[in-house]
Amino acid sequence: MAQGPTMGTLPPKDTLLKLVKESFQGFYSAYPLFDKTRFMSVCETLGTCIDDPGQWACLNVVLALTFQFEYETAEELQELYDPDEYFRTAFALCGPLMTMHVTLWSIQALLGMALVIQGSPTQGPTSLLISAAMKLAHTMGLHRRCQNPDIGAAEVEERRRVFWIAYSLDKDLSLQMGQPSAQDDDDMDVELPSDEDSTPPDAEQETGSCALRFRAKLAMIQGRIYERLYSVKASKQAEADRVLAATELEAMLQSWRASVPSKLVEGFQGHLSEIPTSETNPYPVILHLVYFNSLAMVYDALPALPRYRELPAPCKPAELQLLAAPLVYAAEARKAIRLLQFTPPRGYACIWAVLYIFVRAATRLLRDIIDDPSAPTARPDLQLIEPLIVLLDALAQSPKGRQSERLGDMYRPCKELYGKAVSAVNRIDHAGIDWDQWITCGQSQEWADGGEFDCNGVSGDFAFAVEQQFQESTAV
Structure with a gap:
């Protein structure tokens, strides 16, 4: 040719x-x-x-x-x-x-x-x-x-x-x-793909092969999540079996996360500001977001919390573990949303590829805020989500975004939930709640994120920077 x-x-x-x-x-x-x-x-x-x-x-x-x-x-x-x-x-x-x-x-x-x-x-x-x-x-x-x-x-x-x-x-x-x-x-x-010990011809190929090995292992768990929680066969299983399956899958994901080398995803165990990502290396962000999305799929398949009490006796240990699922889900959602700061913005290709995961994380937190607007995490979570809303607004107003049915399906529900969450928190303010007493770095830190919650969330400077980038861009 x-x-x-x-x-x-x-x-x-x-x-x-x-x-x-x-x-x-x-x-x-x-x-x-x-x-x-x-x-x-x-x-x-x-x-x-x-x-x-x-x-x-x-x-x-x-x-x-x-x-x-x-x-x-x-x-x-x-x-x-x-x-x-x-x-x-x-x-x-x-x-x-x-x-x-x-x-x-x-x-x-x-x-x-x-x-x-x-x-x-x-x-x-x-x-x-x-x-x-x-x-x-x-x-x-x-x-x-x-x-x-x-x-x-x-x-x-x-x-x-x-x-x-x-x-x-x-x-x-x-x-x-x-x-x-x-x-x-x-x-x-x-x-599986070779790990770093196989020493490919150059450094980039070595890193890519090593990272792909762990991505492949995560994909194998994703396959099990679908098979055990979302397949036709899974839809016919008893609720107790579903809870036990979710418990085992959650353990698999946690074991996978513990096995990932720190050089690939520093943010798993340390502070997210230390994630070794760059304009040219989006992999740490992608790997963490895929992990969160997989965990979210496990939690979303669980029955409503009050129904756990109806489980038979053999499921009691699983019940105790899964009662903590909403707190873990919310903490992981916060970590995922903070990764927006580290997602390479060039061409917005990386952002488009993982936008639905950011929206899933925000949706979880917004629903929690609506359910309990007086929680000490409510206002910090709104501040954390704000840059994503700014980004979604800008994308929706861009030439390509206006033509994207995919974006519309994410943008409209998320924007609506955000409005309801803001209104709910404002009603608490009008009721005379002293937020300075509720939200202190020492107390809300442990509650919100297992010792990693940053009371500043995502800075206003970042939200402003996102808005400025899109104002200067003629197309996304």
Whole structure:
């Protein structure tokens, strides 16, 4: 397949190589989809023809991701190249990718397109792309342990990473949409991605592989959450069985969190201000938010608290543990919302990808405030949520946001709850409650967040900065 005007216009070769390298330093930390050495060798051959539609689609997907995240070079070239053109070029090849000779490039291209869509205001055909990628992965046997002696170690590891990225996206989307996943966990025996001891060729690839290993383990728990709490079979189980399943799943998540190396997510055990994230490395934020969302799915599947008292005697230990679930849920929701400060804002691709998780966390806290507006955590929680509301307002008023049904489904209910929560707290103020006595750093800290609650929440400066960013932007 020769390059030409019908296939899209590429930047000059030296600019292209720079863009690709920048992209690998960014999204690659979260999704090490390609072997960098192999991919760069394809870029070096651009003086000739690219006959493989999978290679051509992958090249355009990487460029689309680079412009979407607005890395330094991409930001400088926004006026010269249409970022959407690269995605359209790749998407136009979906037919050949799914029906012609299947290659690893084909699967990587489909997954890359799904990542582009996730970082945009519209949901699009994400589920179809991920499902198609999983089916092609089955065709290539990526779900099985590789025993072919003709496949080198680097390619074996790349095949593993591709499968586990597809698997993680599949399980995450399954929980998000409440639908069965494409991969049956009983029908796979592929090894997890290598950890840091395997020493990949460079530091970024090493970090990406290590992080993906823990993301894959979390995805396996996500699969169990769906199976035991949200599947058709789970809907028919007794309430006592549901509570016990939730208890076991909560323990799995806590065990997973304890196993994550501190270098990946400092904020799990320490202060969130110490999270080692950056404009180019969103992985710590993503990993923590996926953990919170998984925990929230467990808690949301529980029966209403008063009904715990109706459980039979064998469930009493579980009852005692789960009576604390609302407090744990709220504390984890606060941690999740604080991560908004650390989510890389470039291009807002990261924000679009995880916005629904921020909204879930805020929704939980807002409902708690409405239920008990006199609680010592009510006003600090409102202050914590305010920057998210500012962000949602700005997104809803942006050109792309106004066209996003996905955003509307999140924005309207959250905005309504926020208004009710503010009104409820204001009524308490008018009733003469002395908030200075209720909210003190020493007392509300332990109550709200297990010793980690910051009475300042999210600063007003951050809320102002978010608003200013969107006022200066013509499109999101």
